[in-house]
Amino acid sequence: MKFSESWLRTWVNPTVSTQELIDQLTMAGLEVDAVESVAGEFSKVVVGEILEVEQHPDADKLRVCQVAGSPEGTKQVVCGAPNARVGIKIPFALVGASLPPGDDGKAFKIKKAKLRGVESMGMLCGETELQVGTDDSGLMELAADAPVGVDFREYLDLDDAIIDVDLTPNRSDCLSLKGLAREVGVLNKATVSAPDIKPVASTCDDTFPVSLQAGSACSRYVGRVIKGIDISKPSPQWLQERLRRSGLRSIDAVVDVTNYLLLELGQPMHAFDLAKLDSGIRVRMAEQGEKITLLDGQEIELKAETLIIADNSGPLAMAGIMGGESSSVSDKTQDIFLESAFFNPIAIAGKARSYGLHTDSSHRFERGVDYDGAQTAIERATQLLVDIVGGTPGPVVCEELADELPSARTVTLKKPRIQAGLGFAIPDEEVVDILTRLGLVLQSEIDNSWVFEVPSYRFDIAIEADLLEELARIYGYNQLPTTKMRIPAALPRLEESQLPEDRLARQLIARGYQEAITYSFIDPKLHKLFAGEQEHAAVELLNPISADMSTMRTSILPGLVDALRRNINRQQSRVRLFEKGLRFIPTANGLQQTQGLAGLIYGERDDATWTASKGGVDFYDIKGDLESLISLSGQTARFQAAKHPALHPGQCAEVFLAGESAGYVGALHPQLTKALDIKQNVFVFELDLDKIVAATIPSFKLLSKFPEVSRDLAILVDRDVTSVALMEEIQANAGDHLKNLKVFDVYSGEGIDPKRKSVAFNLTFQHPSRTLNEDEVNSPVAAIVERLEDKFDASLR
Known part of the structure; x- marks a missing residue:
């Protein structure tokens, strides 16, 4: 919130400099973002x-x-x-x-x-x-x-400063000069001189009927008719200047006054052209599909859960957000209907953002506006309007649902809790002085504790800890004594069967990756691109930060690929990223949160140097990175061709660890890279983190002193037979002395049936306590060849 220092000092004028005032506000939790001069030097x-x-x-x-x-x-x-x-x-x-x-x-x-x-x-x-x-x-x-x-x-009193305060959402009481002056007065034990707001006597009998039909969403609505105003009269210079220094421009006297009250008292208000209203005001929930054209010219199709102000002809305003064009004050307006209401913060929260809007009114109402301030604001607005544009005010009409209004709250503060919570004692009289100057009312002092009534403008005070926070704020955080914390230095137990996650991160970093941290919220369009129709439905947020962050991720890959796009757009031609994080997957038993590890590679295989090999990354680069990672746990991964909606159908493998599926690795689907405007291939992997960190405990095994015996087998098989299937059969039929098995050549082309390929294996046999004879090696090799012939129609090349 922006405000003029000179305006603040008309409310409270402590003997402190501008810088001291800024420091006080910041240390009290009302952080000052910026300070600027009202005018240039001249x-x-x-x-x-x-x-x-x-x-x-x-x-x-x-x-x-x-x-x-x-x-x-x-x-x-x-x-x-x-x-x-x-x-x-x-x-x-x-x-x-x-x-x-x-x-x-x-x-x-x-x-x-x-x-x-x-x-x-x-x-x-x-x-x-x-x-x-x-x-x-x-x-x-x-x-x-x-x-x-x-x-x-x-x-124009231009030797002034504009102070911009960045308030946390819980301090809605300070979104006004009144609230800020109250804080400054408490911090300096200074007197706060509020404007003298007296009821303005009605000089005509005109009223306008109001009906509350939305229950707790709007439990108090105050209105007043003012007839015969002269809208052509401009706002006085002092009012225009205070608005300008708060970041608002002058429009006309009626709008200026409502904006002024929003800044001065923190009460958003609205003025309707009385001649444009039909029969009566109805505060109700919108009907699905109703339309309204707002003051900024936008036509909005309303949702059923939106609170609106309407008359018999339809919607007039989105309650607590913005008024409608059809009932707005214009240069022909002669009679107005002023409104000032209390809207439940829960009814307003998130509604403006759901329509792509954000206004000064919604900013305040969704955080909480003083439910006892509506009538005071009407009287103050009437005072100013009659002084500026004239007119004859009618009686104030106040409609309320008493049972739905917030009830008075009390909080008990036990005296020993101050020492326990803050680390030092504050004298009783100072405790009472601080809290009563903040507006709390001491109701009783019983059994070594106080009972305070919370003022209507402090929505953030509900429990004893809130009062301790207020005492610390006003007493001064920089005056709190410093004490050394005593924490037992017990080291956490590290299981050998659990691989530390930082080992995985260090391994990837050593292979040229950089760790990324992306949001858990993603764009629903991005989720659909990666998940397809067969994957999990995602959790949609009720109150998202923005429209493109409204879905909880079910995979880490969308965020990583979005980070890749940002890097590509900033001329980064070689990217390697990984991320550890939570995925949020809806199941029949509720929301399941699982830890995942994902990575991607893009661009050239090596950094550009005179010794580097040329060529882009491929599937085997990321497969090698993954095998290197998995080897840290002592496990052996098995890769099996698979399908995934986000991956290339011919370059996608499912990763199995200890016989269980642990994730996928492969190239992004060409349609996906085209939709994301990525020109080159992107290779990715995503694994379940808990399956990777399940390490095999190392065990000692004597090295054999006897020689190894090696055999090579080149097998002709159909092209669709995988090497993994062949290796599984070889291991199953090789007997107990097979020590190592690897593929060292795959060939298809001249001299071989086009429908077949040649796969060459190296088999190593060794006995721990003696030298193997020819029969002990040739016999399992023959059994292997026979089994491959039977199962895969294989033949020796």
């Missing part, structure tokens, strides 16, 4: 008034103005602004004035000059030239009652 600029305007004799776009405001009398100034006209009051930079620096960083000095042969004694200024605003369309027009000749900085 001098010798006064309030001027244009008395005469003539066309420049030699320039169509220039005018010669006679301007009052200089101590030396009327001055002639040549001006090119389109809105220069007789009678307006503007900032007038006198000869010798210094204006804010331009792009070159140098201050701009005003001198006597001749423009197209006509003498000019000064400069008439716009907002951007003085750095007091962003409107560069012409001269800055001041109020009609601005005193001519007065220093411009003094007139």
Whole structure:
């Protein structure tokens, strides 16, 4: 929230500097994000008034103005602004004035000059030239009652600072000058001088009926008719300036006043054109498919769970979010209906974001607005409007559902809990002083404890620990004593059968990967691309951070591939990423959270050096990385051709560990890479982390002193027979003395039936206590060949 320091000091004015005030707010948990000056550095600029305007004799776009405001009398100034006209009051930079620096960083000095042969004694200024605003369309027009000749900085109180406070969601009470002043007053034990808000007596009998039909979503609605306003009257300069310094622009007096109350009291309000309302206000839930055109011109199709303000003709506003165009105040408005309501935060939370909206009103209502502040805001708004635009106010109408309003809350604070919770004792009188200055009411003091009633604007205080936090905040975190923590130094037990996860990370890093951390929430479109129709349905968030982060991931790969796209878009041509994290899979027994490990490789096989081999990565690069990773646990992986909706049908393998499926490895599906606009192949793997870290405990085995016997077998088989199937049969029929088995050649081409291939195996036999004879080796080899012939129609090459 942005606010003007000078405005805050009209409420509470402690004897501290701007920097000390900023430090106090930050240390109290109201972090200050930025501080900036209200205007640029300039001098010798006064309030001027244009008395005469003539066309420049030699320039169509220039005018010669006679301007009052200089101590030396009327001055002639040549001006090119389109809105220069007789009678307006503007900032007038006198000869010798210094204006804010331009792009070159140098201050701009005003001198006597001749423009197209006509003498000019000064400069008439716009907002951007003085750095007091962003409107560069012409001269800055001041109020009609601005005193001519007065220093411009003094007139608008420009020796001021704009403070931007970043509030946590629980501190909605500080989304107003009233709340911030209360905090500053408590921190400095200073008196807070709030505006004198008295009930405005009704001078007409007009009312407008209100009906509450949404239960607890809206339990209090305050309204008032004001007739005969003059909408053409502008807001006073002080009000426009306070809005501008809070980041809001002036629109018209009615809208300005409602915006002003939002900033001053934290109560969002809305004004309807009474002539555009039909019969009565109805606060109800929307009907599915109802439409409303908002003040910003958007047409919205409403959902059934959206709270709206309506009349007999249909929706008028999205409650707590934005008003509708059809009932808005315009330059023809004469009568208005002011509303000020309490909307349950739960009814408003997330609704604006679900429509792609975010407004100052929704920001406050979804965090909680004081349910006792609606009537005060109506009276304050009536005061200001009658003073600015006139009119005759009717009686205040307050409709409420007493049973649905929040009930008064009490919290008990035990005195010993202060010492136990904060580490030191605070005198009883100081505890009561701090909490009562924050607005809590001491109801009783019984059995070494206090009972406090929580004020209606503090939605965040519910339990004893909240009161301890308030005491620590106001007492001062930097004044809390420092004590050394005593923590038992027991080392965690590390099971040998469990491989530490950091070993996996170090292994991948050693092979050129970088660890990534991506969100657990992903775009539903991205989930559908990876999951296809056969995979798990994902959990949809009810209140997502944004529309593209509304689905809980069932796989780590979508986030990793999205990170790859970002790297590619930033000219990274060789990428290796991995991530460990949770996956969220709905099952019949509820949401299952599983730990996964995923990785990807993309681009060239090696970094670009004069010794590096050329060529892009392929399936066997990532398969080798995976085998290296799995070998850390002492397990042997088995890879079997498989299908996965996100992977290439011809380059996809299911990974088995200890006979159980542990995940997949392969190339991303070509349709997927095309949809994601990735030009080269991407190879990925994703495994169940708990299956990889299940390590085999090492055991000692005597090395044989006797020689190994090696045999090579080249087998001709059909092309669709896998090497894994052949190896399983060889191991099953090789007997007890087979020590090692590996594939050393695969060949298809000239000299072989096109429908068949040659697979060559090396078999190594060894006995632990003697030398094997020829029969002990030849016999299992013959059995192997016979078994392969029977099962796979194999033949020796």
